[in-house]
Amino acid sequence: MACIESLKYEILIKNASFSECRDYIRKNCREYVTVDPGFPLFEKPVIGVPPVLIGLDGDTVTFPYTKPCYGTFLLRTENPDEASRLRSLRKK
Amino acid sequence: MVPIAGQKKEKEAVLVLGCPQVPVQSAIALYLMHGLRRLGVTPVVAGNPAARMLIDVSDPLHHYAGEMVDLDTCIADMAAGRRVFDYCIVFAHNDAGVSYAATVQSISGKKVILVIYGENFKEIADSVDFPCEKIAAKAVHNPAPLKKKIDEVLPWLVSNL
16 A cells, blocks of 8 residues: 555554454444455555454545554545545445 | 466465564575475465565575565455465464455455464464464574474465365
């Protein structure tokens, strides 16, 4: 997810497990979608232990992000286009 | 390469390398590639630039390593069905490695071979809750315990997965 560096993001949890990410998203995000690992998010495949949850609050997207050397982070970024694309998945 | 009619397509294994901070990873990856080639399987290496560079420098003529691919590109190609491997081998010494293994298992639909090593190999092995074949040993600087396990199981894995 090289382009993650070009996003303005906030780190919500460092060294997170996927169950921690799921719990956070379920408790703190107004909506969420469940995707499979490999699902393209910000043009890169999502890495994770299924089910992978992605949270939505208006234009804000909350998602787990894994780097081989640094583990998993739960990130939050504002991106209207990606939020709208993710929301459309729920309607299918 | 398109196989000639009647000719068996060569089998391919992807080795998904983790962060190269644990010294045994590159040595074990090269040893595994040697074993795979002996069993008629072509290894493909997926890793971040540092992990790939360590393999490239250790095996400059690619006696063992086959094609080298970027980790994210490889995952994206597998997820989109553009790339299919006969065997998927993932290296893990931390949670991130397990996450990559879960991803590869999910997108390939195959039982992954998970090579687990490092100081916390037991905790890492216990955290895996998806179907896979684990090869696990406490190997940090000395690859011998992991090499021994690979010698014991690799022919069986190649024949049965």
